Structure formats: C-alpha cells, structure tokens
Amino acid sequence: MSDAVHSGCAKLILFGEHAVVYGVPAIAAGLDVGARATARGGQGTLRLLAPTGDAVASVDLNQPGDDRLATAWRRIHTTLGAPEDVDVDVTLEVPPGAGLGSSAALAVATARALLAWSTGDAPDEARVAQAVEAAERTFHGNASGIDQAAALGGGLFVFERTSEGATRTPIAAPPVRAVVCQAAPGASTRAMVEGVAARRERAGLVAPLMEWVGQITREAAAALTAGDWATLGELMDLNHGALCALGVSTEALDAAVHVARASGALGAKLTGAGGGGCVWALTPDDPEPTLAALRARGWDPFVVTLQGHTP
Ligand code: PMV
Numbered sequence: 001m002s003d004a005v006h007s008g009c010a011k012l013i014l015f016g017e018h019a020v021v022y023g024v025p026a027i028a029a030g031l032d033v034g035a036r037a038t039a040r041g042g043q044g045t046l047r048l049l050a051p052t053g054d055a056v057a058s059v060d061l062n063q064p065g066d067d068r069l070a071t072a073w074r075r076i077h078t079t080l081g082a083p084e085d086v087d088v089d090v091t092l093e094v095p096p097g098a099g100l101g102s103s104a105a106l107a108v109a110t111a112r113a114l115l116a117w118s119t120g121d122a123p124d125e126a127r128v129a130q131a132v133e134a135a136e137r138t139f140h141g142n143a144s145g146i147d148q149a150a151a152l153g154g155g156l157f158v159f160e161r162t163s164e165g166a167t168r169t170p171i172a173a174p175p176v177r178a179v180v181c182q183a184a185p186g187a188s189t190r191a192m193v194e195g196v197a198a199r200r201e202r203a204g205l206v207a208p209l210m211e212w213v214g215q216i217t218r219e220a221a222a223a224l225t226a227g228d229w230a231t232l233g234e235l236m237d238l239n240h241g242a243l244c245a246l247g248v249s250t251e252a253l254d255a256a257v258h259v260a261r262a263s264g265a266l267g268a269k270l271t272g273a274g275g276g277g278c279v280w281a282l283t284p285d286d287p288e289p290t291l292a293a294l295r296a297r298g299w300d301p302f303v304v305t306l307q308g309h310t311p
Pocket of ligand 1: 016017018019020021098099100101144145147189193272277
C-alpha cells in the first residue's frame, strides 16, 4: 500500500473565545498551516516531528499509562477501526500548546491519513470528525468544538454551540493580513475554562458580559464582510477588555497587545484560552512595523492572511 499524506488546519480564534462555551457565537479562521501526517505500513507507532524533521515524541498503540498523545492516538485508531500494522508521522507547523489548535490539527491530519491508508480511498469526513472529537476530549475537557471546526476546513467562519449541536457558518470577506505572536508559554485550556466557569458561578455579571461579547462577535462578522478594518480593530480591543475581565489575560499578553497597537496595528487581542499563548493584531496595510516592534521585545511573530469565503 502506498503512503497516505493528509493535513489539518491550525486555527486562530478571532472573537468570542470562552463565551463560546456558553452558547455565544465566536469567529475563527482555519489557517493554511497546521499539521501534515503521513501513514504507512508499520507497527502502530505515532511519531511527532518538528518542522526540521526531528522526532520530538513517539507513542505506541499498546503503550500503557495515560500519556495524552498516546491516548489521543489510541482513540483515533479505535474510533476508525484501523489495522495495527500502520505507522503515522505527523509534522506540526505551528507551536504546540499556544492556543493555535495544534492538537486538533494533529488529530485531523492523523485521522485523514490513517483512514486514507486503511481504505485506499479519500477519507470520509464524517468518520474523521468522530475520531477527532474522541481525541480532543483527551486534551480539552469541556471543549466547544471550535478547534475541530477550524481544523477540518480553512477560511473564516462563525461558530456556535447550541443545545442541538455545533454550527459553522462561512463568512464572506476580502482577504486581510494579521500578525500572530506567541507572548508566553501556553496554559492548560481545561484549567482556563474551569477558571472562567468558577468566576461565572461567583459573579452574576459574568453572564451578561458574555452576551456582550456575543454582540461584539456579531458586529465583527459584519465588519469582516464589509472590509471595515477600523471597526474590526476597535471590536478586537473591546473583546480583549472583556477577556481581561474574565481573568484570562496576563502581563505578557497585555504587553504584546499594547506593543502591537502602538506599532500601528488597528486592533489587538489575545486569542484562545489565555493564561499565556498568543495574541493577534490586525495589520491590513503593512504588517512590517508590528512584526519589528514585537521582534524588538524578543518575540517571534508571523504573518497570516485571513481568507473569507467567496460569496
Ligand atoms: O485551546 P485554545 O487555547 O484555542 O482555546 C479554546 C477556546 C475556548 O473558548 C477557551 C475553549 C473552547 O473549547 O471553546
């Protein structure tokens, strides 16, 4: 059987993280980088490779213990009913544990490659989604599913988790450049989500704050479609303020946000669970000054192009 090569998208949450767990809409983008997996005949080993090609981790199907990568690999393999004589190599193209959805990208790439190798056919996306959901439970606890939605397909979309399930509505928008920057090591998404839940229990004002974030997200979707970057930037700043109020920003994230704004970015906010990880800044005209300002502070920012769907 020939090797099967497939990929999954990393994601950037533009608006609405945390509030999305409580049924408020969020906006995310599937990026054109993420994870790339190759399945080939072998003995049930999953190897995680750095972009340089060096192996950074290796886990086996029959490995005892509760190593998270091993558990995710086992769950993907079991959900797909794949044979045991297969190895998968996965290369991560974004930093792991930084809020860019590396684990969902890894799970999507792995499940697609495994299924394509086992069946000799194009992977059935409904089965891939099932396997990815099982794997993501290992990493995230009560996850909204926004990471999987982005990892399964590129482009900008509104994501909403309702009592009937999750919806993914593509956004039509002109392409726009943004800067992404990891300001500090990422924190556990599960711990951050639990922290917000505890604050929501304690403080009655948190629920209306989340509704307000929902309003920001709705206005942001309209601004994206209109290409109204000034309004979008302002909405980012408002959303970052709400995330500070939820207790998920940090000194490093706030510093990166302020450096980006001072360099001319139209708006900046943390992205993902917070407690560390990344910020994103809106730089439609020229990302260079923002890249330079963040680099001068010792960070390693990069540019992404947010691609809307054509109407
Ligand atoms: O895993 P992260 O850092 O991309 O954060 C996930 C986004 C949250 O809204 C905080 C949690 C969720 O499951 O939606």
